[in-house]
Amino acid sequence: MDHGEHNGNGKQQSWRIPTVNRHKDFAVSGHMVFPRDKTANSECVVAPRKEPPSAAKRLVGKDGKLLGFPVFHDNRTVEEYEGLMPAPEILTLVEVARREIEGLDYAAVMNQLADLGPDGRLLLYKRDGKLLRYELFEDPRICKDIPRGAVIHNLEQKPADVSGWRVHEFVIDPKGCLGEVCTRCSRVCPENAIHLRGVGADSFCEIDPTACKGCFICWVECARKAADCILIDGKVFDSELRAAHFGE
Amino acid sequence: MRLSMAGNTAAAWGFRLSRVQCYPYYPITPSTTCSEQIAAWVGNGDMDGVVINVESEHSAASAVIAAAKSVRAATATSSKGLLYMVEVLENGSGSSLPFTIFVGNRATGAPINIWGDNQDAYAVRDSGLIQIFAANAQEALDAVIQSYRIGEDLTVRQPVLVNLRGFTGTHTYEPVDVPSAADVDSFLPSYLPLEPLFSPDQPVTYNAMLAAYYYRRHKRNQTAALRNASCVTENVGRQFGEKFGRSYGKFDWIGDADADLVVALVGESFGAAETIVSHLQGRKGVGKIAVLRVRLFNPFPAQEIATRIYKANTKAVVVLDEGLPHGDVFPPLALRMAAALQAHLGTQTPRLASVIGGLGGSDIRPDHFQTLFNLAANIADGRPYRREPYWLDIDEDPILLTDEKKVDQKLWKRYGDVWKAQPILDAYHKPLPSTNYEVRIYGRAGQGAITSAVFFTGAGVEQNLWVVTKPTFGSERRGAVVHTDTLIEQGASNKTRAFTARQDLVCIYDDTILTSPTHAPTRDLKPDGTVLVNSSRYSPARIRQLLGLGPKASVFIVPASRIAHELQLGSFFNMVMLGAMHCVCPLVDFGAAMTYYEKNAPRPKEANLEAIRRGYQETTDKELPAVELPAVDARAEEYFRWRPEEESLEEEMLRSLETLRG
The missing domain is CATH 3.40.920.10 (Pyruvate-ferredoxin oxidoreductase, PFOR, domain III)
Structure with a gap:
């Protein structure tokens, strides 16, 4: 995609901003920011900025004062970032085998990687495409089922079955459900346990019994209060009971 | 570039050269000027980063942990400020986040005391942080740069505390070699966030609740990662030496390689100890002596220290602590030393005595180490010694007996025999010549x-x-x-x-x-x-x-x-x-x-x-010619003589009228 990276004079007017995002970086063009895929070796390299990001300089008024206080400039600038070594490239044994890396002692590295087993990684510290040094990384974990820092990857580590968490069984009655014109329950469900089934007038929402934790939110938020299309333990609860249950 | 600067400024230079991107802080004596220097640099554009003025150290620690998930972060604190961070700090070590805190070590009180001792660092020794003790401003700068290499190492990923004694370290102006930005950039790669926040493709949850089974497994991993810091510190210190000419290890051993008498310590008092070792070494009547200065306090290099002491065939170890035992057998450093020697050497363990000194800014002078080596010589001789800590500079409870009358009676009943059996060896007390x-x-x-x-x-x-x-x-x-x-x-x-x-x-x-x-x-x-x-x-x-x-x-x-x-x-x-x-x-x-x-x-x-x-x-060594004093200002003299309380109502009214007339 070309995101207007050329202005009227035909000169390129965009630059990259530093980001911690692993997959995207951001191109700035005028006042617009465009995400784009990161290229392999460009991680964390910061474009040198000519103008220092000095709050003092930006905020100084015409009289040379900031909030009435005089501001002194010592004409020093931020040290250039060009020499900054980028974060290392991290490769597995298989990836090392597939790549041609200049200045790497393949025999030794492959041997060491093989010793470390499938958890072994090669870290390549490069500058200007040249290999400065490399390190071998062995996973320090002893219990491999726990991620570093006990960080949970929300998309990968969903509990398989939470049906044990709930006390009541929740079932949506397809006859009472408004289907795709509503879908309110599926949008409010905190566990993403309610999914739309079917199309058009035949569509209805369905609760995934392994993902439902029994929080009552769909039951409270259901648009069809009078019809009470959500059955709890197979029973229809009336609105008065609902009011009593939640003190509404 | 050699500049004259204080320890705080040196630490600030360390952060600047490490290209710290986020620096939340709350000022506290004696580490304030470090944060002030960073804020000034960021304000005038010398440093590219974000300074956050938070409302407490608790928030500073929270902010630095949050920032460390995505960028290189740092802060500085002292004393109660560090204690106020304790609650949050374990979130940093438990979540495996690398960042650096510079600590100007200060007494923790009560009573309030703003001067240096190590009690604050000792208080957080169980928070899972890597702790490095610097001995001077130069080491503080170097340790800050190395701390990012150590903490961000993929086998470690833990927060680091860089300690420097308050005032005698943080406010002493001394020559410091500031490495060039280009050299530091090629030594320290840019930050590698492993699990960044706000990454929409890979959302993560930090600090989720884990029940016993997963909790203990996670803590096993965390402990293994912290242990790795020991070997990484050694490697990084060596690589730093190759690049900048100043090598660092886990501990320093200054003096005779096969020393019989060893004084162990951490931090800034190393300077005085070093002077006295070179002064006493090789003198007649003085045994083989050395100072063991522990640089990496956490994780404690127990096996390496025990091996070194075993190789030297040391007879007596005296450990100087700038902190309190608070009811424990020994203060923290002596406790770790004793445990390390006992665990690794068993029956070969040398005799060990603990000394408390330097509390709340108390001086640790070269002559104190003469006393400590004398004590070590006595212990090595097989003379009786105390199993509870000795104290420096307490007249009622001296280490070596000089005046029996001053000694506290209760203590005399308990330790009288020990004192009488401890001779003062003159060879150890030769005064230090003043050559500077x-x-x-x-x-x-x-x-x-x-x-x-x-x-x-x-x-x-x-x-x-x-x-x-x-x-x-x-x-x-x-x-x-x-x-x-x-x-x-x-x-x-x-x-x-x-x-x-x-x-x-x-x-x-x-x-x-x-x-x-x-x-x-x-x-x-x-x-x-x-x-x-x-x-x-x-x-x-x-x-x-x-x-x-x-x-x-x-x-x-x-x-x-x-x-x-x-x-x-x-x-x-x-x-x-x-x-x-x-x-x-x-x-x-x-x-x-x-x-x-x-x-x-x-x-x-x-x-x-x-x-x-x-x-x-x-400037002259002659008498100055007399100068004329300035003429007396009559009006001013009158004003100074005026006493409103002696003024009558009439006089007051007359004066007000005069004032009105001008």
């Missing part, structure tokens, strides 16, 4: 004594001299008598930080101090020393008489207050005194120093430079 040029400045708080000493140091360092200035910060208010010490090393470059407290030059900024009964400013002056006084009313002969100086001492006066007044500097005469100091101190070249002052003198620049020149020219 030492200057002491006496002034009143607010007169700028420290500022002029700092400028003097800067000029000396620019001329490649080894000049160290150690200001004394008290709880005094403006106007109280304060002093500051400066050391200029002569001869071989040992880079010493140890003051012998015997001065070659004493500068007195205020001639009222001469007659003060509570201060004896020339008590520690060497017999052939020099006294310089700011005075226009006392002659040198009279000053010699007032201070009771010997015939070999020389006395100089300079009418600094009058000169400052003539240059319209008001009462800021410290630059005049700076010039006068150059006149009487031959070691720092005045011409070269002037070029330094021309670049760095404070505003108003021209007047201050003129003040330095006139101070240099008008």
Whole structure:
């Protein structure tokens, strides 16, 4: 995609901003920011900025004062970032085998990687495409089922079955459900346990019994209060009971 | 680039060169000036980062942990500030997040005490942080840069505490080699966030609740990662040496390789210990001695230290702690040493005694280590010794018995026999010769004594001299008598930080101090020393008489207050005194120093430079010609005599009418 990276004079007017995002970086063009895929070796390299990001300089008024206080400039600038070594490239044994890396002692590295087993990684510290040094990384974990820092990857580590968490069984009655014109329950469900089934007038929402934790939110938020299309333990609860249950 | 700077500024340089991107802080003495320096650099554009002014250390720790998930982060704190962070800090180590906290070690009170000891660092030793103790400003700068390599190593990923003793470390001005940004950039790669926040493709949850099974498995991993820091610190210290010429390890062993007597310690008091080892080493009657200085306090390099001591076949170890045991067997360092030796050496364990000293800014002087080595020699001889900690500088509970009458009766009943069996070995107490040029400045708080000493140091360092200035910060208010010490090393470059407290030059900024009964400013002056006084009313002969100086001492006066007044500097005469100091101190070249002052003198620049020149020219050892006192201002005199409480109603009304008329 070309995101207007050329202005009227035909000169390129965009630059990259530093980001911690692993997959995207951001191109700035005028006042617009465009995400784009990161290229392999460009991680964390910061474009040198000519103008220092000095709050003092930006905020100084015409009289040379900031909030009435005089501001002194010592004409020093931020040290250039060009020499900054980028974060290392991290490769597995298989990836090392597939790549041609200049200045790497393949025999030794492959041997060491093989010793470390499938958890072994090669870290390549490069500058200007040249290999400065490399390190071998062995996973320090002893219990491999726990991620570093006990960080949970929300998309990968969903509990398989939470049906044990709930006390009541929740079932949506397809006859009472408004289907795709509503879908309110599926949008409010905190566990993403309610999914739309079917199309058009035949569509209805369905609760995934392994993902439902029994929080009552769909039951409270259901648009069809009078019809009470959500059955709890197979029973229809009336609105008065609902009011009593939640003190509404 | 060698500059003169204090420990705090050196740590700030470390953060700047490490390209810290986020720096939340809450100021606390004695680490405030580190954060102030960072904020100033970020404010004027010298440093590209974000400074967050938070409302407490608790928030500073929370912010630094949150930032470390995505960028390189740092903060600085001390004492109660660090204790206030404790609750949050374990979130950093538990979540495996690398960041660095610079700690200006300070007593934790109560009672309130702003001066240095290690109690704050000891209090967080169980929070899972890597702890490095720096011994001077240079080491603080280097340790900050290395701390990011250590903490961000993929096998570690843990937060780091860089410790430097408050005031004697953080506020001592000394020469520091600042590495170039390009060199640091090729040593320290940019930050690699493993699990960044706000990554929409890979959302993560930090600090989720884990039940016992997963919790214990996670803590097993965390402990393994912290252990890895030990070997990584060694490697990073070695690589740092290859790049910058200053190597670091987990601990230092200074003295005889096969020392029988070892004193173990952490931090800044290493400077004094080093001096005494080189002074005593190889003397007749002195055993084989060494100082074991632990740099990496956490994770404690137990096996390496035990191996080193086993190889040296050490007989006795005395451990100096600047902190309290609080009911434990020993204070933390002695406890770790004892546990390490016992666990690894078993029956081969040398005898170990613990000493508590340096609390709340108490001096740790070279002569203290003479006592400690004497104690170690006695213990190695098989004499009885105490199994509970000894104390430094407590007259009622001395380490070696000098005056039985002073000793507390209860303690005498318990330890009398031990004291009687501990001889004082004269060989260990040979006084340290004073080979360096030492200057002491006496002034009143607010007169700028420290500022002029700092400028003097800067000029000396620019001329490649080894000049160290150690200001004394008290709880005094403006106007109280304060002093500051400066050391200029002569001869071989040992880079010493140890003051012998015997001065070659004493500068007195205020001639009222001469007659003060509570201060004896020339008590520690060497017999052939020099006294310089700011005075226009006392002659040198009279000053010699007032201070009771010997015939070999020389006395100089300079009418600094009058000169400052003539240059319209008001009462800021410290630059005049700076010039006068150059006149009487031959070691720092005045011409070269002037070029330094021309670049760095404070505003108003021209007047201050003129003040330095006139101070240099008008210093004399002759009596000054009498000057005419300014004419008495009758109106002012009347005003000073006015006592409203003695005024009658009639007089008051008349005065009000006069005021109305103007």
